[in-house]
Amino acid sequence: MKKDIWHDALNEADEKWAGEYAEILRKDAEAKADNTAPAAQNGMEKTNPVSQKPRKLPKWTGWAAVAACLCLVLITVAATGGFNRRQVPAQPTTQQVDVQPTTQVEGTTAVRPSDAPQTSENPTDPVVEASVPATSQTPAPQNSDYEMQTPDTYYEASITADSYCRAAMVPPSPTYFPGGELPVWNTEEYSHIEENSFLSVLTSPFSTFAADVDTASYANLRRLINSGQTIPEDAVRIEELINYFHYDYAEPADGEPFGVTMELTDCPWNSEARLLLIGLQAQKLDAEALPASNLVFLIDVSGSMNSPDKLPLVQRSFMTLAENLGEDDRITIITYSGQETLVLDGVSGGEQARIMGTLEELQASGCTNGEQALRMAYDAAERHFIPGGNNRIILATDGDFNVGVTSEGELARLVQHKAQKGVFLSVLGYGMGNYKDNKMEAMADNGNGNYYYIDDIAEARKVLVEEAGGTLFTVAKDVKLQVEFNPAMVKGYRLIGYENRVMAAEDFADDTKDGGELGAGHQITVLYEIIPAGSDFEIPTVESRYGQTQDDAPTLTNTDEWLVLNIRYKEPEGIESTLLTYPLAADAYTPGLSANAFWAAGLAHWGMELRHSEYVGEMAVSDSEWVRQMEDLATDDFRQECISLIRKSLRIDYPLY
Structure with a gap:
């Protein structure tokens, strides 16, 4: 058997040495046979040992043997099916x-x-x-x-x-x-929010912040709730939940850019505090009075946008906007992925078929080089600039920049520099999974624009059609609010929300410091918790060598006021700010919440519950009675939807009656 295997192996060996090696094997076998003949002595069998030395073979025969073994291995492997089979181990289950x-x-x-x-x-x-x-x-x-x-x-x-x-x-x-x-x-990113705390009026009499009418947080929160995802605390910006809705505020007086409403009432979650509501109503513009628009659609078509809730929704959103453009409007479309492409350059808004066709043909692929695309968009906006018109870039993206300038700070500085040339930036966010909320908010805040999240076509219509005046047409820019509290009436206060818009008190009068933008018809709602003077409510203070009690407050002439609201703003093309002042009289307190205050307070506390705030106090929006009263104020589809979201997020059972 052994000899047969060797001969099989030899058949596969090189012809150069196979014959010689076979002859050696034959002679070696004969020598062994001669030396192993049996001999019988005294009736017993006995094998005579081989006495002669083994034959010394040539050196090359050793290598020949190795080659023969390799051939044998190859033959054996071929007989079992080759190397193209291997067993897949059982998969672990944890x-x-x-x-x-x-x-x-x-x-x-x-x-x-x-x-x-x-x-x-x-x-x-x-x-x-x-x-x-x-x-x-x-x-x-x-x-x-x-x-x-x-x-x-x-x-x-x-x-x-x-x-x-x-x-x-x-x-x-x-x-x-x-x-x-x-x-x-999931690689979604949100800027960290350090919740505002109570401040003492003796050490911090001024509360200063930039106006903010963004609503992206509410729409994004809706997406998270409806998809059953965990809600990141930093995804909840309370001021944006409140500002998503409309309130019954005073209209602007003639010649003023906005009207102001202030209410002082009970705080529903803190019995020792008052709730201050400040509401601003920007002037509205008739459709016939709207100036011509120079719009640049800057569209992210990178590979990360290849999802039904991204590029396809972007296309439908801009088509909705394009349907309402006029002959005097100028439209530029720039796309970017691995490279930026000028698709349409300053065409008339009346060429709707051309605009629609261009949007419909967009496809997602490649990297995300947003920096160069932004520069190209600003160049295009300046090239088609309309004096006295609405010159604006509308950026549609998931925010996942990864080529060129990519950090939040660098992008913010880029658009802040470009915004000085009179071109505004609005940001529309799309998608989930790799959504970069922090970058888009920073760009909108620093680019003299607003930030919205588009989770469905209904939200796109709300932002780009129903509220197009506020989205596209700015009536006041660099809007800043500063509340000065009277220490004779107020012990301490806490601003609810606006954490990432807070400014130093000295920046209020500095026209080089950026504020927020108000579009036509926009509203701003601000809430404060106020601790009246004489309250035992503890507010952290700093030790002072020279005294720090209410009796140490300086003598004031306006002791009959709770506070004064100061507002600074610039005209859309202005460079110097205008100051407006609105005092709140001592008799302004009214027990019981108005419809405006009740709805805004409910949203504020809902946001605090979602953020697990330390200031939630004695109230819970999750209480069915509170939600039932909010439901009475749900007078439109948006508010009714909000009630549904509150129920889902806080797991409030049906029915309530």
């Missing part, structure tokens, strides 16, 4: 992989282990057979060169285009996930 499920993307080829049974028409196309639900078998997303290795199996996503971009490096969804569940992949 491994957690932080990857978001994605949808089928055309042009994607998944390369999987080759040890699985062949199921495709092409026998050379290896696939893995895995016992998981069909819904979890999703190929790797487009625009990715991402590689992932699980404990026992290896997957590789091979993408046909737009690779090597971090924006597009969405982790792929492999065929198998331990436990059969697809983990959620």
